[in-house]
Amino acid sequence: MTRSRRVKLQLFRGAVFLVLGAFVLAPIAAMFEFSTRGTKVDSPRTLVAWTNIVNTPDLIDAIVASLELAAITSIAMLVLLLPTMVWVRLRLPSLNRIVEFLCLLPLTIPAIALVVGLYPISRWMRINVSDSILMLSIFYLVIVLPYSYRALDAGLSAIDVKTLSEAARSLGAGWGTVMLRVIVPNMSSAILNAGLLSVAVVLGEYTFANLLNYQNLQVAIAYVGQVSAGTSIAVSVASLLFAFALLMILSFAGRGRAR
Amino acid sequence: MTSAGEPAVDPAARPVRGGRGLPLTWLGVTPFFVYVGLFLVLPSLIIGSGSFTGKDGGLSLENLSDIQKPYIARALINSITVSIASALAGAIAGALLAYAVATGNPHGVLRRTVTSASGVLAQFGGVTLAFAFIATMGTIGFVTLFLKDHGIDIFANGVWLYELSGLTLVYTYFQIPLMVLVFLPALDGIRPQWREATESLGGNTWHYWRCVAGPLLAPAFLGCTLLLFANAFSAYATVAALITQGSIVLPLVISNLFTSETGRAQPGLAKALALAMIVIVAIVMLLYTLLQRRTSRWLR
Amino acid sequence: MTAAQTGVEVRLEDLRRSYGGVTALDGLSLTLAPGELVALLGPSGCGKTTAMRLVAGLEEANSGRVMFGGKDVTGLSANKRDVGMVFQAYSLFPHMTAAQNVTFGLQLHRVGAAERKRRAGDMLDLVGLSGFANRYAHQLSGGQQQRVALARALAIKPTVLLLDEPLSALDAKVRARLRDEIRRVQLEAGVTTLFVTHDQEEALAIADRVGVMREGRLEQLGSPTEIYTRPATPFVAEFVGLTNRMPGIVKFGMVEVRGTQLPLVQQDLPAGPGTALVRPEAVSLASDHDAVPGPLIGTVIAVAFLGATSRVTVDLGDMTVLAQLPTSQASEHPAGTRVRLSIRPDPVLIAREEKAPAEP
Secondary structure, eight states, X not given: OOHHHHHHHHHHHHXXXXXXXXXXXXXXXXXXXXXTXXXXXXXXXOOHHHHHHHHOHHHHHHHHXXXXXXXXXXXXXXXXXXXXXHHHHHTOGGGHHHHHHHHHGGXXXXXXXXXXXXXXXXXXXXXXXXXXXXXXXXXXXHHHHHHHHHHHHHHXXXXXXXXXXXXXXXXXXXXXXXXXXXXXXXXXXXXXXXXXHHHHHHHTOOHHHHHTTOOXXXXXXXXXXXXXXXXXXXXXXHHHHHHHHHHHHHHHHHHHSOO | OOGGGSOOOOTTOOOSSSTTTHHHHHHTTHHHHHHHIIIIXXXXXXXXXXXXXXXXXXXXXXXXXXXXXHHHHHHHHHHHHHHHHHHHXXXXXXXXXXXXXXXXXXXXXXXXXXXXXHHHHHTOTTHHHHHHHHHHHSTTOHHHHHHHHTTOOTTTTOOXXXXXXXXXXXXXXXXXXXXXXXXXXXXXXSOHHHHHHHHHTTOOHHHIIIIIIHHHHHHHHHHHHHHHHHHHHHOOHHHHHHOOSSOOSHHHHHHHHHHXXXXXXXXXXXXXXXXXXXXXXXXXXXXXXXXXXXXHHHOO | OOOOOOOOOEEEEEEEEEETTEEEEEEEEEEEOTTOEEEEEOOXXXXXXXXXXXXXXXXXXXXXXXXXXXXXXXXXXXXXXXXXXXXXXXXXXXXXXXXXXXXXXXXHTTOOHHHHHHHHHXXXXXXXXXXXXXXXXXXXXXXXXXXXXXXXXXXXXOSEEEEESTTTTSOHHHHHHHHHHHHHHHHHXXXXXXXXXXXXXXXXXXXXXXXXXXXXXXXXXXXXXXXXXXXXXXXXXXXXXXXXXXXXXXXXXXXXXXXXXXXXSSTTOOXXXXXXXXXXXXXXXXXXXXXXXXXXXXXXXEEEXXXXXXXEEEEOSSOEEEEEEEHHHHTTSOTTOEEEEEEOOOOBEXXXXXXXXXXX
């Protein structure tokens, strides 16, 4: 393109990045600033809010619970979804559209609406099965379905599942071997993708936990925030950094895969 | 029927249909359907039937007609207003940012950083975001104090952060990265040849945007805006953490029904409101899907 | 019925273009006679596309001039130059029908609605797509899309028609047919045309003149016959058509290659070793029944059937040689048979570079 048009474009891009960059970074910078404030206006910067995190048992319990929920949900998602998707592709391709529809359906149902229908079920389970917060992972599976389905679907489409499994079967492999030793290793980045997305979603989840009366990470942050804003902001920053680290791992794992 | 007319049975045949194969093959997908049935279909049925169940347990439309009650109707209108406003603001700002990214190096650091950051920030919503904005623009927020030092009191006419305008601003924060994520593929689909063809045929920048790029991107832009609308409309965590008093938007009305007297007395009301939300979002997502189909036909 | 336009002379004067540290075009000068089709041929990175984009006005030259019919257009932006362009891919606007694509340029040139319709119809007839006016790009095959693109480019009666590897993205069979179509249409329209390609067969088949480019410069400009039979440099000899590289010794104005004396293209070459570039058509085969080895005795290792001719690969022990013969003759020497080669004494070029130029 001509020089003058190129210059105009670069000016435009610079302006956009500057303005929107400031808008996006301001709250993040503010969180850092707020969580390191001293008690008075002219006190020096302090990490009291951050060290308070370990001193707040509710917060620690909630962090542990959320991490456990994240792990359980991711694994349960893989165990439920991956075999089903492979099975549909290989044996029941006519069900493909239905499975896809059902997996993407949660995208169109707001969490705040769905929880209204889940409340009676949750109450029944609390009474008859278990009172533990880990029961939440059963409900979280519904929320992570769309993201995981998309990630796994992309991975399955990239490898020719039919040919691979037929080749393995013709060599004598049973279905378990086909899944574990043929399919899974060939879509490791898609599986990692689905898993990390699930973890990110579970760690950020508030609606279900709050309305079903469980204390997970986000509920704890909100609760502590009413007492000590600095501490809860410190935890927020930590969880943000964690999520960002997860996504960075994702993008590197995705690129590292030799093609 | 002669014996010659009977088909020979192939012993090695795959069990694709017939009584022998049917149960085994379907067994593979049973866990999935059981799960979805219990935790997706069942709650939906509970919502559906509960919406039409009156206080006395019989079939009734009183829950749905209660939507006309002033405080509920206002909350619904507020929800829609905030969603439209944040969707438009996020769509325009997000589209500009996506354009700035798309016109740069496709493999460059800038693009990868912006897309990764958008991936994180689009999920940022909720409690964390609300607190971040309180830290930024709350009464003792970073920006508030900074402006106060320079003589500008942004809350001179009331603390608007905890009202609809503040909510719109906070929502816009996660709408922008979401727009970047969903609109960027459409921008990538615009081929440089179309610009060059327009120029060689005698058109200038204005002609290009008005006759080529504009019409090509319009369905994608509209579809993404609808997606942003659904996103804001469904949001709960952010507003719950930001606005602790009152129920100015529909999700707050629903959550309050969980703990209030009215909610216990009239369990069908929350379900009716949930149904209303589901219907609205479903319609929006349907339109989005239709527009996406047009876009992918042109901008693969 | 379109009356042929009178074409316009297009002149490129010493065009130079570099980006960063890379020189894309290093002083290209070329004159296209009115109505002529010149093909710019070369490997990727040789500057042929850059040259075309400078003519189109899509990029600015660092120095040099572009003239259309004696008028200096170097400073004009692309939309004021009246050039018709066909791209390698994504030529058509996807949201417009074929007819709308063709009338788009006419709209920009403020042609009235009735006249637009008439001209679009004429153009689509010209490219043989009369019934396809209301089809969208995704409803057309690759070849049809390129034909619509051609119609669109010609509709505005451009000063020069620029084709940027228009056939590269198409299937082989479509390519050959469309290539002839493009030539027919171009002749009928009488428009001066620049055709950029990396496929030497294409260039030789349809161009009035071919310019072989390498590293930003024109290596040779001439008719297809000239380029093929009298290549000016080893690069041209190897890029256009196949060549056998056969080591030999130059002395007394001839080169001795494996016992055969061959005349030289360059009469006054200094004596010494060099590589003779021999065309496969100059090599012929005869059966050899003696067991006596010789410099031109070898074994056939492969026969490639190309239709009327066949290409025979012969292993001489220390090198392989390609011979191109009529298929009836080649069938006498199937793989595994011993043959004696003879080289027709056409003038050959001598290469004195260390290694062969990069594959096109």
